[in-house]
Amino acid sequence: MNPESMRSPEPPETDPTGSQEDRTRSGVFLGKFLGIRFYLDYSWFFIVALVIYTLSTFFFPHELSGRDPGVYIAMGVVAALLFFLSILLHELGHSVVSQRCGIPVPSITLLFIGGLAEISREPEDPQTELKIAVAGPAVSLVLVVLYHALAWVCNAAVFPEGVAVFKWLASVNLLLVLFNAIPGYPLDGGRILRALLWMYSGGFRRATFITSRIGVAFSWFLMALGVILIFGGQWGQGLLFLIIGSFLKSAAESGYAQALSKQFLDGVRVRDLMTHDPVCVPAQLPLNLAVDDYFLTNHHVAFPVIDDDRRFRGLLRLDSLKSVPREKWPYVLAGELAQDHDAHLGIPAETSAASALRLLLIPGQGSLGVLDEAERLIGIITRHDLLHFIRIHTELED
Numbered sequence: 001m002n003p004e005s006m007r008s009p010e011p012p013e014t015d016p017t018g019s020q021e022d023r024t025r026s027g028v029f030l031g032k033f034l035g036i037r038f039y040l041d042y043s044w045f046f047i048v049a050l051v052i053y054t055l056s057t058f059f060f061p062h063e064l065s066g067r068d069p070g071v072y073i074a075m076g077v078v079a080a081l082l083f084f085l086s087i088l089l090h091e092l093g094h095s096v097v098s099q100r101c102g103i104p105v106p107s108i109t110l111l112f113i114g115g116l117a118e119i120s121r122e123p124e125d126p127q128t129e130l131k132i133a134v135a136g137p138a139v140s141l142v143l144v145v146l147y148h149a150l151a152w153v154c155n156a157a158v159f160p161e162g163v164a165v166f167k168w169l170a171s172v173n174l175l176l177v178l179f180n181a182i183p184g185y186p187l188d189g190g191r192i193l194r195a196l197l198w199m200y201s202g203g204f205r206r207a208t209f210i211t212s213r214i215g216v217a218f219s220w221f222l223m224a225l226g227v228i229l230i231f232g233g234q235w236g237q238g239l240l241f242l243i244i245g246s247f248l249k250s251a252a253e254s255g256y257a258q259a260l261s262k263q264f265l266d267g268v269r270v271r272d273l274m275t276h277d278p279v280c281v282p283a284q285l286p287l288n289l290a291v292d293d294y295f296l297t298n299h300h301v302a303f304p305v306i307d308d309d310r311r312f313r314g315l316l317r318l319d320s321l322k323s324v325p326r327e328k329w330p331y332v333l334a335g336e337l338a339q340d341h342d343a344h345l346g347i348p349a350e351t352s353a354a355s356a357l358r359l360l361l362i363p364g365q366g367s368l369g370v371l372d373e374a375e376r377l378i379g380i381i382t383r384h385d386l387l388h389f390i391r392i393h394t395e396l397e398d
Contacts (some may be wrong), residue, residue, distance in 0.1 A: 003374075006098065017349060020297050027039040027040055027041045027042060027109060031180075032181075032366060034095075034096065034200075034225040035099070035104070035105075036046060036092075036095055036105050036106070036107060036108055037106060037107040037108075038107070038108050038109075038110075039107060039108070039109040039110070039164055040090070040109070040110050040181070041111045042110050043111060044084070044110045044111065047338045048080050048081075048084060051076070051080040052073070052076040052077055053076070054076075055072075055075065055076035055080065056069075056072040056073045056075065056076030056077075057072070057077055060072045060075050060079075060164055063164045064160055064161065064164055065159070066372060071161065073396070074109055075161055075164065078165055079165045079169060082165075082169055082296075083169060083172060083173075086111065086140065086143050086169065086172075086173050086176075087098065087115040087176070088108065088115055088374060089139050089141050089143065090115060090116035090136045090137075090140050090143075090176070091108045091116070091117040091136065092108065092117075092139070093135040093136045093138060093139035094117045094119075094132055094135050094136045095117045095119075095131075096135070097130045097132050097135040098117070098119050098135075098333070101123065101128045101131060101132065103119050103121060103123060103128070103132075104119075105117055105118065105119050106118055109381060113290065115272060119132075121354075122204075122258065122259070126194075126195040126196070126198035126199035126204075126207075127199070128310060129191060129193075129194065129195040129198065129262050130192060130195035130199070131193060132191070132194075133188050133191035133194075134188075134192060135165045135186050136201070137177050137181070137188050138182070139298045140173050140174075140176055140177045140180075141177060143169075143170075143171075143173045144173045144177070145173050147166045147167070147169040147170035147173065147355045148166070148167075148170045150162070150166040150168050151163050151166035151167045151170065152183070154166060166255075166354045177238070182212055182218055183211065184211060184212075184214035184215030184216075184217065184218040184219075184252065185208065185211040185212045185214070185215040185246075185251075185252050185255045185256075186215060186248070186251040186255050186306075187215065187218075187248070190212075190214060190215050191211070192216075192326070193207075193208045193210075193211050194208055194210075194211040197210060197211070198307060199328040204259060205259050208255060208256050208258075208259035209256055210337065211255075212252045212253065212255045212256040212259075213252075213253030215248060215249075215251070215255070216249055216252045216253065218248065219245040219246070219248040219249035219252060219360065220245065221245070221329065222241045222242075222244055222245030222248065223241065223242050223245035223246065223249075225238075225241050225245075226238045226239065226240070226241030226242035226243075226245060227242070230242075230287050242316045242378050259388060260390050260394060261353075261354050261386075262359055264389065264390050264393045264394070265287050265352070265353040265354045265357065265386070265389075266354070268352070268353040268354075268389075269349065269350055269351065269353060270347060270348075270349055270350070270351045270352075270353055270356050270368075270370050270379075270381050271349035271350065271370065271378075271379070272353070273353060273381060273385050273386060273389055274376065274378075274379035274380060274381045274385070275379055275380050275381070275382075275385070276379045277378075277379070278303075278304060278377075278379060278380040279294065279298055279300075279303060279307075280303065280304050280305065280306045280310075280377065281294055281303045281304070281305045281334045281338075282305075282306065282308075282334065282335075283289040283305050283306060283307045283308075283313045283333065283335025283338075283375065284333055284334075284335065285332060285333065285334045286329065286330050286331070286332065286333060286334070287324060287328075287329035287330070287332050287337065288329035288330045288331070288332060290303075290316060290334045291321065293331065295318065295321075301317065301318045301319075301366075302316065302317045302366070303315070304314045304316075304369045304377050304380055305315050305334050305339075306376075306377050307335070307336035309376065310376040311375055311377075312346045312369045312371055312374055312376065312377040313322065313338045313339050313376055314333075314335075314338030314339050314340075314346070314369075315338060315341075315367055315368075315369060316334050316337060317341065320337055320338070321337070323341075324337065346368065346369040346370070346371045346375070346377070347359070347368050347369070347371065347381075348368060348370075348371055348373075349370050349371065349372060349378060353386060353389075356368060356381055357383075357386045360381070360382070360383040361383065366381060366382055366383040366384070367381070367382045367383075368380065368381050368382075
């Protein structure tokens with residue numbers, strides 16, 4: 001599972017999403033390989049413990065009786081770690097092909113339901129999309145053959161514990177291929193179908209819409225199945241299906257939103273959509289006066305804070321105000337609070353609108369200050385500005 005078209009040459013820019021991503025990402029950083037950062041999401045530790053428990057308590061004792069409990073635990077640990085290594089190799093397959101096609105992959109994260117390779121942008125043509133989508137399942141099929149071969153070697157060596165582990169790994173990797181073959185975005189089968197529809201119809205947006213609808217329908221099926229299993233007394237499996245279905249539904253819907261942003265935000269810069277000369281709070285203003293003169297009179301939830309020379313100090317947010325006791329408001333300056341909480345929420349005016357949207361879609365972050373070369377505030381861009389721009393263009397084309 002994997003979760004910008006032609007344009008004129010662009011000047012080099014620093015994508016603000018990179019540093020922001022590092023600040024907002026939750027997980028354990030494992031290292032870097034081929035320019036890709038590898039992370040373990042915290043949820044991974046829970047699911048790997050669950051897999052080890054299930055294998056060592058139920059599956060392997062059923063396959064091989066009469067072993068010491070420590071043997072079953074060792075088999076469960078080896079099988080679980082190799083399974084997640086298989087998922088990582090699956091995502092690495094997508095990523096290596098993506099990078100060879102000129103699309104950087106900043107990171108790969110192991111989640112509780114699998115892996116997520118983050119590509120920096122969508123492919124620009126269906127052929128590239130098809131190559132990237134096929135790469136992951138191809139790696140998994142190679143692993144199926146490899147694990148079957150290792151099981152054969154263990155059988156020849158009269159090592160039944162190894163046979164059981166590698167047969168399980170071959171089976172689960174084959175199931176991974178079959179599950180990902182379902183033609184709904186963001187599954188690999190959905191990306192393959194999207195590439196084929198895009199190739200023969202010429203419409204990236206339409207192809208994404210069709211495959212994302214299939215993905216949403218499949219996610220509802222999984223969630224309905226989860227509810228049935230829960231009412232049938234199978235709480236563990238039912239809850240897992242509900243979580244996977246919810247994740248796939250969110251990813252399918254966001255995939256179509258990304259397709260819209262690709263179509264309508266291509267070549268658009270933040271300066272083209274920003275609000276010029278927004279209402280600003282002076283950095284030296286105490287918080288109590290900032291509340292009285294700005295928040296209570298303008299009905300916004302965030303204001304840019306500037307020095308006398310219009311240098312950006314950060315965004316003063318309503319949530320930030322709540323972090324300071326009311327009795328301290330007269331003694332805390334707006335610039336101090338903004339710099340402590342939201343000083344990094346300023347982007348150059350030449351930043352692409354698509355990059356800004358990725359930042360603005362982070363929960364709780366709906367506004368960004370827009371800066372000139374001297375880091376002086378010249379405007380503000382909001383999530384509403386970009387989504388409104390996309391909605392207007394969508395309605396005009398329909």
